[in-house]
Amino acid sequence: MDWMLFVIFLGACTAAGATGSMFPPDAWYRTLSKPTWTPPDWAFPVAWSYLYLALAFAGARVAPLDGAAMAMAFWALQIALNTLWTPVFFGLKRLRAALVIIVCLWLAVAGLLAALWPLDRLAFWLLSPYLIWVTIAGALNLSIVTRNPQSASA
Structure with a gap:
């Protein structure tokens, strides 16, 4: 693995x-109002620390491979959507817009995993928890929208 590539991918993850x-x-x-299954506050930085390191590692492993164009396109799309969600949800407090973004993020992560499978199984398995985490986050976003219609309309 090219460590300079890892540092570049980690920089993108750090920015996100x-x-x-x-x-x-x-x-x-x-x-x-949030559902009872909302992860505790401490879980978010723990999960994202792992996921950003795994994303950087997977990106650095796969980027130099022949046939990695689609995987890199999905990698770029997911990091852009990942970066966008937080300011839309917490900054603008636009719950429905954030829900649209997280659905697109879920699709981008699924696309990334599908593109990784034939290229690098280790990268695929390291990033598989990402789809689980985005699924939970999306369900939480949806639940917050439905439980808080007065806030969701903004």
Whole structure:
């Protein structure tokens, strides 16, 4: 693996993750009605730390491979959507728009996994939890929209 590629991919992941510190959950979020299965606050930085490291590792492994164009396109799309979701949900408080973004993110992650399977099974398995996490986040976003119609209309 090319470590310079890893650093570049990690830089993209760090930029995406920075939106979490720029738009952290605030009093507004704490007042929203959420389902009982909402992950605890500590789970989010733990999960994202693993996922961003896995994304950087997978990207660095796969980028130089022949036939990796589709995987890299999905990698770029998912990191862009990943970066966009937090400011839309927490910054703009646009719950429905965030839901659209997270559905697109789920599709991009599924596309990434499908593109990784024939190229690099280790990258595929390292990123498989990402689809699970985005599924949970999407279900949580949907639940918050339906439980908070007054906030979701914004």
